[in-house]
Amino acid sequence: MTQPSAIELTQTFRHSTNLFDFEIQWTSLGDASLPPLIFIHGTPWSSRVWHNYAKSLSQYFQVYLFDNPGFGVSPLGKPIADKKDSMSAKDLLDANLAQQSQVFAALYKSWEKDWQGAKAHVVAHDHAGIMSLRAHLLHACDYRSLCLIDVVAVGPFGHPLFKLVAENEHVFTALTGPVFEGVVESYIRDAAFRALNRETMDMLKRPWIENEDGRKGFVRQMMQAHSRSTDGLEDRYHEVGSKLPVLVIWGKEDTWLPIEIAGRLKDKLQAKRVAVIEDAGHLIMYDQPGRLGVELGLWLASLE
Template sequence: MTAASQHDVALTQSFDYQNATHSFTIKWGSIGDPASPPVVFVHGTPWSSRVWVPYALALSRKFHVYLFDNPGFGDSPLERKLPNTPDSADEVTRLDADLARQSEVFAALFKSWQKEWGNRAAHVVAHDHAGLMTLRAHLLHSCQYASLCLIDVVAIGPFGQSLFKLVAENPGHFEQLPDMAFEGILESYIRQAAFYNLPKETMDMLKAPWLRREDGKSGFVRQLCQANSRNTDAVESRYGEVGQKMPVKIIWGAQDDWIPVETAWRLEKALNAKEVSVIANAGHLVMCDQGAQLGTELGIWLAIAAFGSS
């Protein structure tokens, strides 16, 4: 079990991975009894594993919970291009985090944990672009889950936010923004994801990874470029296989302004999901808007999926 305080889950472990073009270091941590059923939380953009900490702490009484930061998010550094790998002439491609690469790294990390689990499979909880990451890892990289819970996820088109398109068309302009202007855009972007006004401490927690890093500004621009291109073509036609192999639950904020709630029902049909829960008075950041209700939904779902009862 990794070290954790009463109010935190420390990402004290490192996982290194390399493919033909890039190398990666992922910071991760776990909490709970290693003999308990494993649960893996996967964050989206522009968030970090911090959004999952309250749920990890609560569930660690009955589960072995894993948290990690995706490449370039939170405590994990940006991926590093290997020597002699040619630079792209296209500015957006240079900045693009590439969900296909992130999914590949997640799959490798997930499989490294499997060695600890023996014959057990992990329950996976994903938010935002982590939905597509976990689906790609399952369908393209053979990661097997005991269950899958998808919360306001990027997984099925069409997509679109004007800011994604604007940044993708002018990435260099945004990288050159003064720090004060950058923080203003970042805060406005985060605020749009919530239904209620976020408390200062919550806003500061969500902004902090981008403000404290030397590469925070370019990293944020990079993930917005990535958000404009979703890498769904390789898997969307295969979604029907997912619900046949594992129970799938979909949770959505009724007032999600980023990905409308109608997407939940389309995704339910595409994945053959077991159930959909829509949470009222919640936006895309449902864990901040309705944390208690989300916690109840997760607790019941995981209790049934892991132990066969609530």
């Protein structure tokens, strides 16, 4: 899949939680009179994974893209000065999904003011599953629909690398150069069913290997992923499907999150259906871009 010309995230949203100050970079495409559509990326990706879809669908929707804190062009959250000394190691992880969900909910509500009562369609991938569900169930973000693509949402979680990094943080933090690049590239390669072309691989891995902040950020993402939890959330998933249309899309060959998770998630959410895409792994937007585009187009067209 050839990378499209980059969409610049030209807008900045600032938000503070009880622990961090955040600056989120975002943009929108399409006429403001069109129905809103939001794409949310997971880890270790950025909004770049959605650029082809955003450009195509902006003819029919006002499309919103943003980079989560510490991903893409959005900087890491900055611990609030008078709280930092009392924060635990887990609190200091900028990839904490409770924090990121809270920031997304605030961002969503800032956009919502311009929609004249409309609700947004939300498309989420990877850990954006937990983010979108937390924002809806815990932070009262009301969606028009929710499409979940190979998402982290049903426990237990665990890519083998997560545990390895969490138990050997000092080793991975010390890695540099080609050795560290090899770790990142191997991890990304494992997410795809088909071999990624060099241009795509370089785009996906570059933020994590080009400097020390990137390397430390990648290690933090792995450590946070090891401690993911949906305690107190999964028991409420049944509320989602009763309030809004939900579609689950899954790559049949996803080795990170096996296909059986899709069926469990559908039942818990009372989703309309699961769309299984063959010859696709976790990075379904690169393995089968056309088939994912068809599923998204049919889904969104059925709701308008």
